[in-house]
Amino acid sequence: SSSGGGWWDCFLFRLARAFRNRNKNDWQRVVAQKKVGRSGEFFRFDVEFDGPEPPLDSLSSFDDEEDDGCTFEGLPALRRLVLCARAELFVFELRASRPYLFSDGGYDCRGQICCRLRARSESLTALMRQLASGKAYFRVGGHKVACDFASYPAAFPDGHFRLDVKFRVASLQESFAVRLWETADEGRDISGSPFTVQQLVRSQKLEQCFGTSDHRKKRRRDDDDDDEEDEGASRKQPRLKR
Numbered sequence: 001s002s003s004g005g006g007w008w009d010c011f012l013f014r015l016a017r018a019f020r021n022r023n024k025n026d027w028q029r030v031v032a033q034k035k036v037g038r039s040g041e042f043f044r045f046d047v048e049f050d051g052p053e054p055p056l057d058s059l060s061s062f063d064d065e066e067d068d069g070c071t072f073e074g075l076p077a078l079r080r081l082v083l084c085a086r087a088e089l090f091v092f093e094l095r096a097s098r099p100y101l102f103s104d105g106g107y108d109c110r111g112q113i114c115c116r117l118r119a120r121s122e123s124l125t126a127l128m129r130q131l132a133s134g135k136a137y138f139r140v141g142g143h144k145v146a147c148d149f150a151s152y153p154a155a156f157p158d159g160h161f162r163l164d165v166k167f168r169v170a171s172l173q174e175s176f177a178v179r180l181w182e183t184a185d186e187g188r189d190i191s192g193s194p195f196t197v198q199q200l201v202r203s204q205k206l207e208q209c210f211g212t213s214d215h216r217k218k219r220r221r222d223d224d225d226d227d228e229e230d231e232g233a234s235r236k237q238p239r240l241k242r
Contacts, residue, residue, distance in 0.1 A: 083180075083182055083183070083188045084188050084189075086127070086180065086182070086188070087179065087180040087187075087188035087189060087190050087191075088190065088191045089115055089116050089117060089127065089190075089191075090113055090114065090115055090116070090138075090178075090180060090190040090191060091113070091114050091115075091116060091190060091191045091192065092111055092112070092113050092114075092178045092190060092191075092192065092193065092195065092200075093111055093112055093114065093200065093204060094109065094110070094111045094197065094200045094201065094204060094206060095110040095111055095112065096204070096206065098110075099111065099197070099200075099201065099206055100172070100197055105170070106168050106169060106170050106171075107168065107169050107170075107171070107172060107197065108166065108168050109166070109167050109168065109169060109197055110164070110165070110166050111164075111165055111167075111200075112162050112163060112164055112165065113138060113145075113162070113163040113165060113178065113190070114160065114161065114162050114163075115127070115160070115161040116191075117161075119158060119159030119160045120153060120159035124152075124159075124161065125152065125153065128149045128150070128152040128153075128161065129149075129150075131147075131149040131182070132148075132149035132150035134182050136149065136180060136181060136182045137180075137181050138163065138165070138178065138179065138180055138181070138190075139177070139178070139179045139181060139187055140165050140167045140176065140177075140178050141167050141168075141169075141176040141177065143167065145163065145165050147163050169197060172196065172197040172198040172201070173196050173197075173198055174196060174197075175194045175195070175196050176194060176195060176196070177189055177193045177194040177195075178190050178193045178194075178195070179193065
């Protein structure tokens with residue numbers, strides 16, 4: 001009957017709409033799981049095929065280099081994902097000895113930006129070359145931190161990439177971001193960014209003192225240069241023997 005056909009058409013329409021919105025609803029649920037105050041970005045990529053979709057477990061269906069029967073949507077998002085992944089290769093840590101100093105109502109802090117990639121590896125060398133050619137730089141808080149990526153590996157005797165940085169915060173609980181800028185439009189947070197000095201002190205266990213069960217020696221190789229800078233005037237004079 002006509003009433004039955006109308007009901008059937010309505011059912012098919014609703015069913016098609018449900019399938020069409022299923023992925024959208026699933027994606028919204030994924031995005032909703034992001035915790036408030038946490039950094040990061042979600043990426044979604046859709047692939048459309050001119051024919052039937054190949055089975056996910058059939059790798060041979062992707063071997064044909066001349067097969068252009070699929071369209072990848074979301075190229076701008078892919079570029080953003082690449083920039084995020086490259087920024088995640090870098091980590092930030094406070095200097096182990098005297099990481100901050102209270103001065104004029106704020107805290108002068110020191111730390112290092114390091115790279116996760118293995119020292120002297122081809123991947124690290126290639127990354128440094130690419131960042132140098134793209135004139136990339138870091139920003140700590142609102143301040144630009146220049147870096148001569150082209151000097152790697154000559155300027156890094158042990159093969160590890162390290163960049164000493166200084167920054168200032170009003171309080172140890174103040175949030176600050178460390179971002180890698182490869183484009184003029186927007187920087188990308190490095191791993192764990194944004195931080196607070198208090199969080200970094202706790203995660204690095206810099207508040208632990210001698211006498212506790214997990215104490216550790218806090219003096220590091222970079223302290224020697226700082227001693228010369230901060231305490232050069234207070235060195236003891238050598239004794240003269242009579």
